Amino acid sequence: MIAQDERRKALQTVKRCLIKAHGEIEGTADLLEQKLPNEYDRATCREYGTVCRTLGILEEQIASIGNQINQLK
Secondary structure, eight states, X not given: OOOHHHHHHHHHHHHHHXXXXXXXXXXXXXXXXXXXXXXXXXXXXHHHXXXXXXXXXXXXXXXXXXXXXXXHO
16 A cells, blocks of 8 residues: 555656646647637637647646645645
8 A cells, every 4th residue: 555655745746747738738828829819719729729628627637636635744
């Protein structure tokens, strides 16, 4: 069985990886935003929507892991 300290360290590692991925994907979203001149174009661009949904999922997972880490302390 994994010790509580090992679980916390593993969750922190996963959280750091997700935060890094979020930052990289956010850069992609920023580039797409620059190329899409108005709100309508952003709303109808499938790729931009996918990137935004991915960022939302990552944010939820980062928050969830943060809560799990807090519960282990």
